Amino acid sequence: MRRDQPPRPVDVGDVVAVYSDALGAWTASQITGLDAAAKCAAVLELDWSGPEPATVADLGDVQPLRLTHHSWGGKLSYCNRSWVLPRSFTVIGSLPLLVIEPSYSYASVWGRGEQLARQRHWDSGDREDWNAPNALTCTADELGAEHTPGVVRAGVKHLTVRGITRLDCTRLVASFPDLTRLSLSGNLGTLTSAAALNQLPRLQALTISELFGMDASDCLLPNHVPEIEDVSLYGISADYATAMRKTWRPHVRHGVQLDVRGARKPEWVAANAANPLRDWDGREHIPRTGYRKAVAQYKATRDAFLTEVTGGEDHGNIAEIGRAFGAAFNALDSRTRFIETVEREELFDALEFLADEAQTAAGRDLSAARAALIEGVDSSRDW
Structure with a gap:
């Protein structure tokens, strides 16, 4: 794998397609630039959705997606993203560049039709905020207060839990077995039984921030979560960070975005419990x-x-x-x-x-x- 080229082969002009839960259909984007120094790809989202396309010809006379909802004012849905093409995206061909100018916006996660869904919601005349289907965002306290233990929430695919002091992953997985995207964050909180996350076979993205208690034995395993394409860990146990980095680094070439930062030893956690900086x-x-x-x-x-x-x-x-x-x-x-x-x-x-x-x-x-x-x-x- 050459360092001056993306881990998954893509080129300027390539059009990539992905299934969008937000739209209940496939959508597409064009790669308009690659920056080897920044390891970024300029990605222009297209104003198109439909059945799975086999080639760019299936898109018809496609146009860039312009956003007029809320305060966007007609700007292109255009952003620099990690140049690791996620494994769920497929290159379906190439087109002449639909825009020439560079993008000055940056984000790590690739869009999967959420902006197009928001724009269509707006165009329908509904000015209420659009909410992603099958998504739940809550605090750990709200999750504990509103969720009855033993009740399965099979409809939830995207779960974000903030403000975690202590969370048992075994109970989480039992309650939300169909998760595809999971984000957990705390403030020097504790995750227990993190190995249970291997029981989420459809998991595509995992983000853990400022949570500890995990060790190497809790590592996600590729044969248990084969659809993973985004692993983002910030402020986590050092042993867990080392194991996750070693396990998933070889899979970057297959479309796994891996970002592991802020690995902390137990001594650091104990010493900084009362340090807000x-x-x-x-x-x-x-x-x-x-x-x-x-x-x-x-x-x-x-x-x-x-x-x-x-x-x-x-x-x-x-x-x-x-x-x-x-x-x-x-x-x-x-x-x-x-x-x-x-x-x-x-x-x-x-x-x-x-x-x-x-x-x-x-x-x-x-x-x-x-x-x-x-x-x-x-x-x-x-x-």
Whole structure:
């Protein structure tokens, strides 16, 4: 497999087709560009659906899909995606390029007719939000509250569960046996019996984020989940990450998009349970020394705030604690610009986290102190 070519052979101008659950029919896209350095393919979705096409002639006089729903304003459904052509997509031939200009949008997952379904829903005159059929998105609490154990939800094919503290995969699989796409996320939560996911034979995509408790024995096995084409793991147990990477890397050439990042050892999980900036560890544009200094500053601010609010009713120094926090991150950011929109929001989330901790420790409402801290930060920050 040459590194300057996509793992599955495709070329500029190729038209690819895939079955769309959203449309209940097949749909198609054209590859208009390949970028070996970025490992991206520019993918233009087509305004077509129908029976499975054998060749491009079956598409007729096909046109690019233009989006007018919501605020798209007639833009092309056109995006740079991973150049790994998913295994469920088939090359059916080639056409002259329907667009010449490059795409400036990026996404990792290939579209399977969802945008075309949204556009047709809009064109029908229905302005209600379109929801993907057979899909369920919920929090772990909602899943536990609304789902009766032992009741099978066979109609659900796409399941997204957020906010997981602890989840038993054996029970999940028993309740949702027909899943094709599964996304699970938490905040240092725990997955148990993750090997049970091998009992989902139609599974095509698995995303796990910020969940631990899995080890090498929980690895998905190709002969149990033969339709897998997207494995995305972020912030997961190191042993599980190693096993999944080793098992699935040879299948990239067959159309499996593999993305494994943020593998963590148990010691790291234990040490960072109370560190709201832990996601900065290893983030590409944040220097290692910058991360360490950011965590040290956060801890110093947390300790100072806790001392202040538990030392009496007079909180006159809290605004100064906030100003020092803002100034410290001004200095860190001036060396290597790394505080962008996401990091700015995460810093304010970290301040909310420490204020919540302090309120629990103090046993009383700290709304005024919290407001003073934020006001102090805002008065000095440049980020």
